[in-house]
Amino acid sequence: MNLNIVIIGLSVTSSWGNGHATTYRALIEALVNRGHHVTFLERDVPWYRGHRDLTKPSGWTVKLYQSLQDIPKRHSSLVRDANLVMLGSYVPDGLAIAEWVTAHAQGITAFYDIDTPVTLAGIDRGLEYLSAAMIPRFDLYLSFSGGPVPGMIEDAYGSPMAGVLYCSADPTLYRPHQMKKNWALGYLGTYSDDRQPSLERLLLTPAKMLADHQFVVAGSRYPKHLGWPDNVDRIEHLSQPEHPPFYSQQRFTLNLTRADMRALGFSPSVRLFEAAACGTPVISDRWPGIETILEPGTEILLVSDAREVSQILRDIPEDRRLTIANNARRRILADHTPDHRARQLEAYYLEAAGRRRRKLTQPAARPTMQVAEM
Numbered sequence: 001m002n003l004n005i006v007i008i009g010l011s012v013t014s015s016w017g018n019g020h021a022t023t024y025r026a027l028i029e030a031l032v033n034r035g036h037h038v039t040f041l042e043r044d045v046p047w048y049r050g051h052r053d054l055t056k057p058s059g060w061t062v063k064l065y066q067s068l069q070d071i072p073k074r075h076s077s078l079v080r081d082a083n084l085v086m087l088g089s090y091v092p093d094g095l096a097i098a099e100w101v102t103a104h105a106q107g108i109t110a111f112y113d114i115d116t117p118v119t120l121a122g123i124d125r126g127l128e129y130l131s132a133a134m135i136p137r138f139d140l141y142l143s144f145s146g147g148p149v150p151g152m153i154e155d156a157y158g159s160p161m162a163g164v165l166y167c168s169a170d171p172t173l174y175r176p177h178q179m180k181k182n183w184a185l186g187y188l189g190t191y192s193d194d195r196q197p198s199l200e201r202l203l204l205t206p207a208k209m210l211a212d213h214q215f216v217v218a219g220s221r222y223p224k225h226l227g228w229p230d231n232v233d234r235i236e237h238l239s240q241p242e243h244p245p246f247y248s249q250q251r252f253t254l255n256l257t258r259a260d261m262r263a264l265g266f267s268p269s270v271r272l273f274e275a276a277a278c279g280t281p282v283i284s285d286r287w288p289g290i291e292t293i294l295e296p297g298t299e300i301l302l303v304s305d306a307r308e309v310s311q312i313l314r315d316i317p318e319d320r321r322l323t324i325a326n327n328a329r330r331r332i333l334a335d336h337t338p339d340h341r342a343r344q345l346e347a348y349y350l351e352a353a354g355r356r357r358r359k360l361t362q363p364a365a366r367p368t369m370q371v372a373e374m
Contacts, residue, residue: 001346005031006079007112008041008071008097009088013062015240016051017190017220019270020088020114022240023167025054030170030338031345032059039082041065041075043092053239068093072100083107084349086142089115094129102137108352110140112165117145117260117267120152135159139352142345147266147289161355163348166293167270168338169277173240176279176329177248184213184313185283186250188238188271191221194259198285203254205306206313207232213313218246247278251321252301252313255284262287273336276300276328281321283312293336299328 007024015021028038037060042048044064054062065071071079079085085105087098089112102109111130113119123132135141136158143150146164153162187203189195199217207215207229217228218235228234238246247253253275261267265288275282276294283301284290294300301324303309 001035001350003031003036003083003346003349004081004107005036005038005084005086006041006075006082007038007086007088008091008101009086009112010090010114011042011048012040012057013042013052013054013064014048015053016048016237019167019190020090021054022243022274023114023270024088025057025240026168026170026173026338027341027345028057028060030342033339034342034346036342039063039078041071045092051237053241068096071097072104076104079105081106084110086110086112087138088112089119089129091129095127095131095134098130098134098137102134108139108349108356109137110142110348110352111135111138112142114144114167116143116149117258117264120145120149120264121260123157132157139356140348142348145261145264145267146292149264149266161348161352163344164266165341165344165348166268166336167273168336168341169270169273169332170338171277171333174244174247174274174277177245179245179248181251182214182249183216183233183251184210185252185254185309186216186218186246187254187256188218188243188246188275189256190219191223192258195256198256199254201306202256202283202285202303202309204229204232206309209306209310210313216250243274244278247275247280250280252283253280254309255282255300257285257287265289266292268293273332276325277332279325279329281325282328283309294328294331299324299331 009024010020011018012021012024031038039061041063044066079101084107085101087101091097119130141153141159141162142165143162150162150164153159185203203215211231214231216233218238220237255272283303286302286304296302301312
């Protein structure tokens, strides 16, 4: 099976300020390695244009467009003739693009929701990239949230087929590096209002409690007025190739979950997979379903407050730290690589295509004869 796949996504060329790019890159590379042809359509916007860390993809194509009108004007046949067209979350003018794609594409159409908790929390209030009425028009809804969530999307919003498609970590990129441990605990993530209280509770407060330990926060969009303890280093942005060395310099790394993701549960971030693949033990906040990704206590450490973080950093023996790291990396390699996701996507495509064929070949219901009353 060799599919012609078109993906319209937020960004694949720049990982600045978003986790979409690394997710798309990993999935696309795996699809190409399995013989599929992939074209990615991305809106050319200034904030990604100035921070591009992918210029020449290998074996697949990126096409930048300037406006909503460019898609039907320049890429109509590409979308129409594709076996599978995937529209991602947070795409500018996404709702209008969804209307056009679902009416124009002849192949299977899918909505790839890399922000499922945010989508479900806000869809009834109105979103720019998806509406409730649009969900049934896609053949397939690919959710970044697992557990009961795909079933909820089918039952509550009428999706004909929904399935989980988590992010992943490419083991050829995300792997351990032998480096000096410069930081006791680090965090990589873009600033968000709802995640900042957790960062303050689980990293900045422990940093104040452990003045003899060094910490680090890397990521863009943090307000200038924020104060940082003296033992917390700040890195404004790291390109994707810099992520594995960054993780490898930490004794532990922190995984923080946005409020909507914690509330919905079963919503691991891409950073969780990537850090674990680098052999860095992960300390994470608690949320429903995390045990389905990594086993607490043996593959990941869960915390609720600064005291628990400080105790881990002070007291866990080195052999246990390394054991947790090795266990987590093995789990990622066994269950959460891009090849796993590509195979899942192939299976979803075949099922959706089969459903469409059955629907087209199903005989129409014969009209019942109406007998007039005498």
